[in-house]
Amino acid sequence: MLTKKVKKRVSLLSLVLILSVISIFLILRSLTSNILYFQSPTDIKNNNDINFNKKMRVGGMVKKNSITINDKEIKFIITDFDNELKVSYSGTVPNLFSEEKGVVAEGRLQDKKFFVADRILAKHDENYMPPELKEIIKKDVK
Amino acid sequence: MISNLFSMGNYGFFVWSSFFTTLLVCAIFYIRTRKTLKKYEKEFAKEIEDLSVEQKKVILENSKIASQVLSSYNKSI
Amino acid sequence: MIKFFSNSNIFFWIEKLTNFINSIFFIVLLVAISFALILSPPDYLQGDSVRIMYVHVPAAWIGLASFFCIALLSLVNFIFKIKNFNLISKSIAPIGLVFTCLAIITGSLWGQPTWGTFWVWDARITSMLILAIFYIIFILSYKLISDQKKADKISSFVAIIGSINLPIIKYSVDWWNTLHQPASIKILGASSIHSSMLVPLFLMFFVLILYCALIFLMKYKTEIIRIKKKNLKRL
CATH class of the missing domain: 1.20.5 (Single alpha-helices involved in coiled-coils or other helix-helix interfaces)
Incomplete structure (x- = not known):
């Protein structure tokens, strides 16, 4: 054939x-x-030749109870559960920005522990559920 | 209830514009595709009509498609 | 002679199928839209903007699946030279392009309220844009090349090369850090979308599939008539 x-x-x-x-x-x-849209705090810690003048993006979770807001800026901590990075940002944050949720910050590193962001993007996870269900899950965890 | 349907918890613009865009694009795409089909059907039917009587007879006997297109075209006018 | 009969047989079935889909289409559309916009609950985090997913995800699926079909048909066609397959992929391509573009548009309409931006150059979104470009090249290659055989060959080749992009799109969210979230619905294993939101999702998918079938049947019919017309001239 x-x-x-x-x-x-x-x-x-x-x-x-x-x-x-x-x-x-x-x-x-x-x-x-170049394809990696953002780096995690661990990537930054392990990277020895960081260009501090270059714009970059850092992503991870917003650490619980780490957000502090005053009139000038919002401060919070990005964590990937191994390493952490302090972020400072002034401006409006997206609606979905909150503690224990994904976030991507765009800006410049001051030093290896401190990041000044000029744009914040919220990263959504793959879970979708109605609000009532979320309450039930919360109660179960407690 | 109704106002909530329009505002969508302040996401109204994004929700409605995405549904509306999808609907609009689909409708335009459908109409255009249909128009092209009708145009081809019409041209095809005309070409058959323009043939001499004998040729037409041969084609209609041999080709089901030709006879179907012709009959559906004649029905539509 | 066999081909001739099969073509007219196909023609007969196209008519029947079109009539059937037309008869149920608007009922299914109404049910799906009311589920998607009214009956389904809002998301615990995204609120009502989750409803955009009900057009975005099916559109993206159709965009990917169409290209997969085209690539598969082109592969077989490239090896065995089956003429009908080319007609089929030619009829599918515009549908795939439209839905890929819709997925990108609705995606950015979702991205603005949730991420805080319309567009980012992350791996998922960029590879989706590349898919749209491959569709355009595919369509242009048989629109611009007048020599039928040459056009068939080049467009099949474009489809086969473009198919390498498909796994990249699918796994981009797993291989690299992206702003786009990982897949919620997995082929194996439980989906991370609550069942009350899966109902409108699959209903909308079903409606759009029916719509695609209607368009495809019309396009395929057009292609058959086009060929018949050419044959008529030869007589």
Whole structure:
């Protein structure tokens, strides 16, 4: 059933496909740092050549009871449960910004422990549920 | 209840515009596709009509599609 | 001769199927919309903006699935040269493009109130944009190339290469840090969407699938008539 022509096409196609998959894989590998939309506090801790003047994004969870607000700025702590980073920001935050929720901050590092953000994005998780159910879960945990 | 439906807890603009955009795009896409189909049906029917009587007979006998298009076209006018 | 009969058979079934879908479409649409906008609860965190998901997620699924079909058909067509397959992928492509664009638009309408931005260049969103570009190249390759055989060959090739993008879209949220959340509905394992929100989601998906079927049938019919017309001229 498989004629010679068909076999030739199959081998040509699989060759092209394998080559392109490998090349795309290599391209993506080398671009990883650009594809990562944000870095975690642990990434920053382990990174030894940080350019402090360059804009960057840090993401993680807002630590519980860490948000303090005064008239000038909002301060909070981003954590990935291993390492933490203090963030200072002045401006409006998205509605979904709250404690124990995901957040991405865009701005500049002052030093390895302190980050000044000029934009805050809320990162939503994959859980969707009605409010009543959330209350029930909360009670169960307590 | 009704006002809540419109305001959507202050997300009204985003919810309604996304549903409205989807509906609008789908409607336009549907109408355009239908128009193209009708245009082709019409042209096809016309071409068959323009053929000589013998050719027309041969085609209608051999091609179910041709006869179907022609009959549905004639029905629509 | 066999092909000729199969084509006219298909033509007959297209008519029947179109009539059937037309008869149930508006009822299903009404039910799905009322579930999506009125009967389903708001989310505990996102409030009512969760309703955008009911168009965004099905649109994205259709966008991905369409390209998967096109790639598969192109692959078989490239190897075995089955003419009908090309007609099918030609008819699917515009549908996929429309829904990919809708997914991007509704996604940014959801992103503004929840994330705080319309657009970010994270891996998921960028790869979705690349999918839209592949659709455009695919469609252009048979719109611009007048030589039928050449157009078939090039467009199949575009689809096959573009299919490498599909797993990248699917797993971008797992491989890299993205602003976009990971998948809520998994093929294996429990979904992290509450069942009261899954009902409108699948209803909307069903409606949009019916809509896609209607468009596809019309487009396929157009393609068949186009070919018949060409054959007529040859007589």
